[in-house]
Amino acid sequence: MHHLLPLLVAVPLLGAALLAATGRHLPRTVADGAACAVSAGSAALALLLLAHSSPPLTEWAGGWEPVAGHSVGILLTGDGPGLGMAALVCVLTLAALAYSRRSLDEPPHGHAGAFPALVLVFQAGMCGFAIAGDLFNAFVWFELMSVVAYALTGHRVEEARAVQGALAFAVVNSLGAYALLMGIALLYARTGELALARIGDALDAHGPPDALVLAGFVLVLTGLLVKAAAVPFQFWLPDAHAVAPTPVCMLLSGVMVELGVFGVWRVYDTVFSGPGGLPAADAERVLTVLGAATAVTGAVMCWHQRHIKRLLAYSTIAHTGLFLIGLGTLTPEGDDGVALYVVGHAGVKAALFACAGILLDRYGSVDEHVLHGRARPLRGVAVMVVAGALGLAGLPPFGTALGKSFAEEAAGGPFTVLYVLTSAVTAAAVLRVAARVFLGLGPTPREAGGEGAEDAYETTGSGEEPESGRRMARVPDTMTAVPALLLAGALAAGAVPGFGTAVARAVSGATTAGLVHTSVHWTPLGVGLGLLSSLLAVALAAVAVARPGRLAVPGRALPLRRLQSGHIGDYVAWLLVGTTVLGVLALPAVLSG
Amino acid sequence: MTALTHVLPYLVAVWVFLAGCYGLATSRDLIHAVGCLSVCQAATYVLLLAVGYRDGGTAPVFSDVTPGSRPVVDPVVQALALTDVVVGATVTALLLALVVQVAKRHGTVDPDELSELRG
Numbered sequence: 001m002h003h004l005l006p007l008l009v010a011v012p013l014l015g016a017a018l019l020a021a022t023g024r025h026l027p028r029t030v031a032d033g034a035a036c037a038v039s040a041g042s043a044a045l046a047l048l049l050l051a052h053s054s055p056p057l058t059e060w061a062g063g064w065e066p067v068a069g070h071s072v073g074i075l076l077t078g079d080g081p082g083l084g085m086a087a088l089v090c091v092l093t094l095a096a097l098a099y100s101r102r103s104l105d106e107p108p109h110g111h112a113g114a115f116p117a118l119v120l121v122f123q124a125g126m127c128g129f130a131i132a133g134d135l136f137n138a139f140v141w142f143e144l145m146s147v148v149a150y151a152l153t154g155h156r157v158e159e160a161r162a163v164q165g166a167l168a169f170a171v172v173n174s175l176g177a178y179a180l181l182m183g184i185a186l187l188y189a190r191t192g193e194l195a196l197a198r199i200g201d202a203l204d205a206h207g208p209p210d211a212l213v214l215a216g217f218v219l220v221l222t223g224l225l226v227k228a229a230a231v232p233f234q235f236w237l238p239d240a241h242a243v244a245p246t247p248v249c250m251l252l253s254g255v256m257v258e259l260g261v262f263g264v265w266r267v268y269d270t271v272f273s274g275p276g277g278l279p280a281a282d283a284e285r286v287l288t289v290l291g292a293a294t295a296v297t298g299a300v301m302c303w304h305q306r307h308i309k310r311l312l313a314y315s316t317i318a319h320t321g322l323f324l325i326g327l328g329t330l331t332p333e334g335d336d337g338v339a340l341y342v343v344g345h346a347g348v349k350a351a352l353f354a355c356a357g358i359l360l361d362r363y364g365s366v367d368e369h370v371l372h373g374r375a376r377p378l379r380g381v382a383v384m385v386v387a388g389a390l391g392l393a394g395l396p397p398f399g400t401a402l403g404k405s406f407a408e409e410a411a412g413g414p415f416t417v418l419y420v421l422t423s424a425v426t427a428a429a430v431l432r433v434a435a436r437v438f439l440g441l442g443p444t445p446r447e448a449g450g451e452g453a454e455d456a457y458e459t460t461g462s463g464e465e466p467e468s469g470r471r472m473a474r475v476p477d478t479m480t481a482v483p484a485l486l487l488a489g490a491l492a493a494g495a496v497p498g499f500g501t502a503v504a505r506a507v508s509g510a511t512t513a514g515l516v517h518t519s520v521h522w523t524p525l526g527v528g529l530g531l532l533s534s535l536l537a538v539a540l541a542a543v544a545v546a547r548p549g550r551l552a553v554p555g556r557a558l559p560l561r562r563l564q565s566g567h568i569g570d571y572v573a574w575l576l577v578g579t580t581v582l583g584v585l586a587l588p589a590v591l592s593g
Numbered sequence: 594m595t596a597l598t599h600v601l602p603y604l605v606a607v608w609v610f611l612a613g614c615y616g617l618a619t620s621r622d623l624i625h626a627v628g629c630l631s632v633c634q635a636a637t638y639v640l641l642l643a644v645g646y647r648d649g650g651t652a653p654v655f656s657d658v659t660p661g662s663r664p665v666v667d668p669v670v671q672a673l674a675l676t677d678v679v680v681g682a683t684v685t686a687l688l689l690a691l692v693v694q695v696a697k698r699h700g701t702v703d704p705d706e707l708s709e710l711r712g
Contacts, residue, residue, distance in 0.1 A: 072669055136673055136676075140676060140680070143680045143683075143684070147680075147683055147684060147687060150687055150688075150691070151687060154691055154694065157694045158698070159698070160695075160698035160699055160709060161709050161710060163691050163694040163695045163698055164695060164699070164707050164709060164710055165710055166691055167623065167688065167691045167692065167695060168710075170684070170687065170688050170691065171617065171626065171627075171630060171688070174630055174634075174684050174688075175614070175617070175630065175633060177680075178610070178633050178634050178636070178637050181637045181641075181677065182606070182610070182636070182637055182640055185637065185640045185641050185644050185670070185673075186640075186644075188644060188669075188670065189644040194669070238710075239710045242710065243710070304712075457711060457712045458711070458712035459709070459710055459711060459712055463709075561711075561712040562712075564711055564712055565711050566707060566708055566709065566710040566711040567704055567705065567707070568617070568620070568623075568626060568704050569617060569618045569619060569620055569626075569704060570618075572614060572617040572618045573618045575614075576614055576618075
């Protein structure tokens with residue numbers, strides 16, 4: 001079975017190469033169909049491998065097995081979490097490809113294969129990162145998925161905003177990747193190994209952590225946290241997500257950002273969790289402090305957006321913060337909860353982006369104020385947006401709710417409050433949009449472009465062009481079927497009995513070799529907190545719609561909003577600040593040792 | 594003296610990385626910024642090659658060196674650096690293409706004048 005692991009990367013890459021080579025002779029239907037078939041095939045393969053992932057599969061590519069304990073080969077690891085992420089990547093790619101079939105403009109003649117080929121390379125990069133067993137190949141896959149993501153973000157090159165967002169995305173993420181590579185070089189210098197587990201063993205053999213280990217940890221985490229969009233590395237994400245084509249947004253927000261979180265978990269768990277790595281208290285401090293800052297920043301910024309895709313992007317940041325807090329508990333319950341939360345969140349968030357894309361293609365705008373009351377005819381989409389918002393809030397029986405309840409119980413204390421508030425605020429922002437856009441509730445906002453300082457410092461959603469080339473008279477069935485299926489999946493993740501326990505078993509197979517089994521099921525407290533944050537979200541949204549001035553006081557969040565300046569230089573400076581903060585937070589590990 | 598020569602390449606790598614970051618943070622021209630990003634990447638080459646250096650080592654090519662007869666530098670990091678160069682070429686090419694599009698759509702390559710995405 002383990003010989004099939006490389007196919008997970010090879011199949012989409014081959015499909016992409018074939019599409020790129022023959023795309024100019026193919027009609028669009030054939031090119032899109034072939035791409036869908038390839039991603040569906042790799043999804044089936046990932047699920048098959050996932051079913052056989054206990055004990056974890058390992059494969060040395062090309063038969064370069066370790067000699068006398070030393071290895072230079074490429075290691076692929078197929079354990080539960082890695083293959084689970086790969087399966088999620090494949091399924092979401094299939095959804096994005098099916099959605100893009102009608103949502104994107106007809107490509108220029110002879111370029112039918114370009115977009116699906118790029119999406120397949122993106123899929124291959126993400127799958128490769130998920131199953132990479134050694135650090136350097138993790139870096140290579142990290143770079144591959146990043147580079148394709150920049151190209152896909154700037155895919156509509158004729159749009160001024162798209163190229164600007166793609167450029168900021170590219171500069172910040174590349175710099176993060178170079179920091180990651182420097183960290184890898186330092187770890188290799190200390191241990192002479194690249195395979196993750198062997199680096200961990202070699203560090204433990206060397207003794208307690210010193211400055212070199214700390215530097216390696218900080219640099220590696222900088223790269224991964226840039227991808228995960230943790231504060232203060234998050235600035236690229238709203239700029240990129242607001243401008244990327246909708247199917248690409250589904251992938252970026254649904255799995256790519258979560259792969260950064262997955263990378264943090266993987267690296268800490270296999271490399272730094274031993275006695276030669278970072279003590280648990282310090283890792284806990286790093287992850288929970290950054291996670292809390294990320295959750296708060298994301299929620300506040302999310303609330304103050306009127307550009308719907310940007311609003312969803314900030315809600316992704318907020319939820320990433322919650323994931324980091326969950327991982328920061330360093331308990332099996334926290335890991336299980338986050339794993340399930342990521343699965344549910346991917347479905348909900350991709351569905352919400354798909355709905356925003358429908359608005360863009362139908363009305364030529366994603367601005368909450370401009371669209372006020374205009375989308376009344378789209379009843380089905382309205383239902384899906386409300387369902388998605390409640391999924392974000394963690395209303396049982398969504399998968400997000402089950403995952404969240406486990407993670408928040410593991411985190412405990414003030415973090416439970418933070419979980420409830422953050423998910424409630426992000427959901428309330430989406431509910432507010434739904435009430436205004438689909439129902440026309442509340443006073444009609446004055447048209448965009450007042451002259452106050454507040455109005456000058458925001459991104460409106462009215463300058464966007466429909467991705468379908470022209471405004472659609474009616475919404476195609478595939479564009480509504482995809483979000484409906486994704487929401488159904490997110491619902492099933494929580495509602496199907498045993499799914500949560502299966503996820504927990506997959507995670508524990510990798511962390512504790514299956515020795516510790518947690519059974520993930522609904523608890524009265526979890527259900528109560530989920531209902532509480534849903535009620536809170538509805539109440540907040542109701543107040544915001546009825547009394548728009550009361551909750552969005554002009555100027556209160558302005559200092560925070562001014563930081564999001566759209567300036568590449570500022571983002572790079574923040575990256576350096578973030579690296580320093582990471583170092584300071586982890587410093588006690590070395591001082592006490 | 595030997596301590597200094599052993600530490601020097603690492604200091605150079607840090608210096609080059611920070612110099613590139615400084616250039617990126619203060620850049621007034623996007624083409625200059627892409628160049629600065631390449632400078633940051635050059636720091637990773639220096640670091641990788643410094644990690645693999647052995648005193649008195651020669652190139653790890655065994656066509657004219659009997660294996661084991663004399664020390665060679667670590668070929669693994671050289672392979673890594675080579676891969677890194679390929680990655681860097683791709684990133685730089687893509688970034689420059691994006692800058693060309695920014696210049697066409699915005700009529701400027703000064704990051705201070707790009708203000709469509711904020712808040």
